[in-house]
Amino acid sequence: MGFDIDRLRSRVGRRDPDSGADDVRTDGGTEATTGGSRFARLKHSDLVQSLPFWLPPALLMGLFVYGAIGWNLLISLTDWSGLQQPEYTDLSLEMYTQMPADASFVAAFRNTVVLLVVFTVISLLIGLGLAILIDRNIRFENTFRTIYLLPMALSFVVTAIFWSWMYNPSTGTINVILRGVGLDFLAMNWLGDTRTRLAAIIFALTWQFSGYAMVVYLAGLRAIPDSHYEAAKVDGAGSLRMYWRVIIPQLSAATTSAAVVLMVFALKAFDFIYVMFGDNPGRSADILAVMMFRVAFSRSQWAYGAAVATILFLMALSVVAPYLYMQYKRGDL
Amino acid sequence: MATADESRQTIGDRLADRREQLDLTRVGLYAALITLVGFYLSPLWAGLTTAFKTQAGFVNTTPLEPPTPEWFTIAPWADAFSVMQGGLINSITFVLPATVLSALLGSLAAYGLTKLSWRGQVGVLVLFLAGVFLPYQSVLVPLRQFWSAVDLAGWLAFAPFLANRADLIELTITHTAYGIPICTILFRSYYKAMDDDMIEAAKIDGASAFGIYKRIVFPLSLPMFAVTLIYQFTQVWNDLLFALVLVTSRSNYVVTLSLNELQGAMAQEYNLQMAGAFIAAFPTIIVYVIFGRQFAKGIAGGT
Amino acid sequence: MTELTLENVTKRFDDDGDVIVAVDDVSVEIDDGEFLVLVGPSGCGKSTTLRMIAGLETVSDGQIVIGDEVVNDVPAQRRDIAMVFQSYALYPHMTVRENMRFGLEESTNLTDKEMDSRVEKTATTLEIDELLERKPGELSGGQQQRVALGRAIVRDPSVFLMDEPLSNLDAKLRSGMRTELQRLQEQLDVTTVYVTHDQTEAMTMGDRIAILNDGELQQVATPLECYHRPNNVFVAGFIGEPSMNFFEVTLSDGQLVGDDVTFEYPLSASIRETLDSRSKLVLGIRPEDLEIVDRAETDHDFPAVINVIEPMGNENNLLVDFLETEGETTFNVIVDGMRHLTAGGRYAVRFPESAIHLFDRETGTALHNRQVENEPELLGPRA
Structure with missing residues (x-):
């Protein structure tokens, strides 16, 4: 191999006083080892030393999360119902194949998707709006933020009770206000009427969770350097235009993570509907989470309930898996 | 001279214009913010006014109006409290240990998965992370099977005090288990930012892996404990689903169960319902008002 | 211990x-x-x-x-x-x-x-x-x-x-x-x-x-x-500030001939013997060992022009080019701070034979290092 002085010179010239930390330092690389006592090495390896810390929590969590998911899948393949114990001998996909023909499943599935999409989109929009308002150097910023986020700290049980009262057809706040501003024709029995029931639920849930989207967007906005706002201003972009063209495109990461979490909230919206309507909110507002509970715990159709639960799990997975994969690819894990 | 005067005037005018415009946008901004405050607080306001009104009061007045002396009463609060008293006590007894345990285990797991580096960490971490997003319905049937198979009350028969509260112990363990993923993720992001050199310095100083946790990592993660404990406290306190499935005996009803029952039994007594809702929400509202910053951090970090 | x-x-x-x-x-x-x-x-x-x-x-x-x-x-x-x-x-x-x-x-x-x-x-x-x-x-x-x-x-x-x-x-x-x-x-x-x-x-x-x-x-x-x-x-270039100057040279007929520059440097027999009959070489010399003289007098002097003078007070750091050659040949020379020189001026650079290092161009190994007087005192007993 020839010796290249220029290369040497450039290498020597590259020594700058602050670059000393660039030395190869990798974490936990495996290496081919020869010699030495394998046992001693093993005993002091970081893996072995780390086990007592993460293994017990991992086992507890693994049993309750992954063990239970597997068991649930198994139960869904049986025909278990009623009071006796499940039999795991005769497994079939029967519970799943009967779903398409079950009108209540189809309705619950459709409502779940509608809730998921509409609730998420509206919450994101409101959250973005709140974040933009709050990010404009206002006074009492903390107070405003605290108030917008407050519903998030409340139990579904509590908010369901509040909103039942809000939607009360005669003296509920919603109708009182509608009548007060002369929109009498809009005042209706929001929760009683099957046409408005799902919309009313979505509206209330949006009230509860838009503050979450606000927090995520606010963090996103604060991460954008001031120079971008200034550059947009120098380029003559108006406020609206600036947000549309310059700022919002930079919030895509915030949007993704907020959307994923909101969708998962929506899939979990059981408590809210259960408190408002009990275990049977009717076709118009039934969702899979409620249906699963009704089928399994009220009617003791355990296997069918488990199958509905599996569908719910797969829906969550289809939202979360791509997100986690993206995070992994970006090296954020 | 004339031109100079003119130009000065125009500049002055323009400045005034802009100030006016600026003020108008500011006014609009605050008007929007305050309207939104109205929107976010209206259900609570309606609940609060109603809880202080008699039956005739909330039927005859709108929830927007505060109670007049004619309709004012605190009876709903006393009634609701007496119904929910047991639930409140039960909730406190299981929520505190569940919260502390899941935070502690999450912190330990995050330490093992961050500060002691080894291959395959990411794989284990993904399992924790996916657990955050689990819809609990998909584990409910096995969960119930599991706890009926374990028969905790039977195991604890030697100590009737504990055996009678087996439901609550089951809830504690269940909430701890499902709280571990989010706690681990919260602590991990914190530990990742912690100085590695410092951990290595402690190693060279002779501290064991546990010694490093106890004397360096744990004291330094107290701010994160505040975040995690507050987040986890509200989550566990607010839960209804697990309680519905796991609590079988009335004497073990937790606060969300009591409130749900109150709502079902007193369908038309809105004043009682509202008072009950506020009583159930009281601990979380207090925690939220005092530690709002940590709560916001918790939910933002939970993504 | x-x-x-x-x-x-x-x-x-x-x-x-x-x-x-x-x-x-x-x-x-x-x-x-x-x-x-x-x-x-x-x-x-x-x-x-x-x-x-x-x-x-x-x-x-x-x-x-x-x-x-x-x-x-x-x-x-x-x-x-x-x-x-x-x-x-x-x-x-x-x-x-x-x-x-x-x-x-x-x-x-x-x-x-x-x-x-x-x-x-x-x-x-x-x-x-x-x-x-x-x-x-x-x-x-x-x-x-x-x-x-x-x-x-x-x-x-x-x-x-x-x-x-x-x-x-x-x-x-x-x-x-x-x-x-x-x-x-x-x-x-x-x-x-x-x-x-x-x-x-x-x-x-x-x-x-x-x-x-x-x-x-x-x-x-x-x-x-x-x-x-x-x-x-590598060591020669790494230790010393500014770095040692290097020139690619080939030994022919007892002279070091520059590959990129017009440069012929007669080499004494005693040094030639240390070269192990290698001919593709790198000539190294430290900036402080080069001397600036008014005109080329010996066959180790080469006409050169001073491009830049960086006065450091105690010494002057010069960037110097050979005259009458093509290509990039800039190298460093350090002279006493009291010496008056003009940028752009034509001088000659002297390469004292006692101060040159020669390296094998294939492996980079040092074949000949500079003479050191009172070696034991300066470098300590050799291991």
Whole structure:
């Protein structure tokens, strides 16, 4: 191999006083080892030393999360119902194949998707709006933020009770206000009427969770350097235009993570509907989470309930898996 | 001279214009913010006014109006409290240990998965992370099977005090288990930012892996404990689903169960319902008002 | 009495299937009480080497021996070493006293009283006894540096490891600390390995310096020996500021002929004999060994033009080009600060034959190094 002085010179010239930390330092690389006592090495390896810390929590969590998911899948393949114990001998996909023909499943599935999409989109929009308002150097910023986020700290049980009262057809706040501003024709029995029931639920849930989207967007906005706002201003972009063209495109990461979490909230919206309507909110507002509970715990159709639960799990997975994969690819894990 | 005067005037005018415009946008901004405050607080306001009104009061007045002396009463609060008293006590007894345990285990797991580096960490971490997003319905049937198979009350028969509260112990363990993923993720992001050199310095100083946790990592993660404990406290306190499935005996009803029952039994007594809702929400509202910053951090970090 | 020996130490990292050799077969013996400086450019493996000695990285191959014990499988906690980190790595929630006590509490059985007296004694030596009850966040960078040092010293370890401990200090503090560290190390007489990328630190502080490049050990010798007798073209270029000038030359008919430049340099027979009949060579000469003369007089003088003059006060740093040649040939010359020269002026550069180094162009190995008068006094007895 020839010796290249220029290369040497450039290498020597590259020594700058602050670059000393660039030395190869990798974490936990495996290496081919020869010699030495394998046992001693093993005993002091970081893996072995780390086990007592993460293994017990991992086992507890693994049993309750992954063990239970597997068991649930198994139960869904049986025909278990009623009071006796499940039999795991005769497994079939029967519970799943009967779903398409079950009108209540189809309705619950459709409502779940509608809730998921509409609730998420509206919450994101409101959250973005709140974040933009709050990010404009206002006074009492903390107070405003605290108030917008407050519903998030409340139990579904509590908010369901509040909103039942809000939607009360005669003296509920919603109708009182509608009548007060002369929109009498809009005042209706929001929760009683099957046409408005799902919309009313979505509206209330949006009230509860838009503050979450606000927090995520606010963090996103604060991460954008001031120079971008200034550059947009120098380029003559108006406020609206600036947000549309310059700022919002930079919030895509915030949007993704907020959307994923909101969708998962929506899939979990059981408590809210259960408190408002009990275990049977009717076709118009039934969702899979409620249906699963009704089928399994009220009617003791355990296997069918488990199958509905599996569908719910797969829906969550289809939202979360791509997100986690993206995070992994970006090296954020 | 004339031109100079003119130009000065125009500049002055323009400045005034802009100030006016600026003020108008500011006014609009605050008007929007305050309207939104109205929107976010209206259900609570309606609940609060109603809880202080008699039956005739909330039927005859709108929830927007505060109670007049004619309709004012605190009876709903006393009634609701007496119904929910047991639930409140039960909730406190299981929520505190569940919260502390899941935070502690999450912190330990995050330490093992961050500060002691080894291959395959990411794989284990993904399992924790996916657990955050689990819809609990998909584990409910096995969960119930599991706890009926374990028969905790039977195991604890030697100590009737504990055996009678087996439901609550089951809830504690269940909430701890499902709280571990989010706690681990919260602590991990914190530990990742912690100085590695410092951990290595402690190693060279002779501290064991546990010694490093106890004397360096744990004291330094107290701010994160505040975040995690507050987040986890509200989550566990607010839960209804697990309680519905796991609590079988009335004497073990937790606060969300009591409130749900109150709502079902007193369908038309809105004043009682509202008072009950506020009583159930009281601990979380207090925690939220005092530690709002940590709560916001918790939910933002939970993504 | 603690010697530290590295025997064929190798570190391989597995980076997504690619094996990266960070440290390649390094062997060094460090005597008891010796101050060894590990120096090299970024990424040369010096920090990895230090971390292997500390027990923070495993050793892929070879052995590390402290005293009589092979420590490959001994965890960092039990190696009886102390380390000073570039970032200081102080425990922010503990006071200075607690920071310094931490290691004593974890690794010794001393009583509280003994620990306190040791901490106080060390703090007095380092003049940080006033700061004992403060937390690191309340200290200046220089003070934190002293605490980090104190935390290492108080343990009275058998080996000190220092990973660029001065690089976060400003230039003025750094030179003061350099002297103080040296004095301390002499006083304590503890075997020390000191990693730096700064060749000034290497030259001024070390009893010996070990130069690493691309994970391979280039030379271990006293600073002056590395300077005057570099093993190869890398060491020659790395040690010395500004760097040695290099020219690619070919030996023909007893003359060194420039490959890129019109340059013919008669070589005396005694030097030719050392070249082992190699003809593709690199000629090296330090800027301070070149002389500027008014016109070419001997056959070792070459007409040249001074492009740039950087006056440093005590000396002038010149950028010089050969005249009558094509291509980039700029090189450095250092002359006395009192000498008056004009930029753009035509002079001649003298290459004294006693000061030239010749390297094999294929391998980079030094074939001939410059003459050194009173060699034993300057370089010490040769091993």
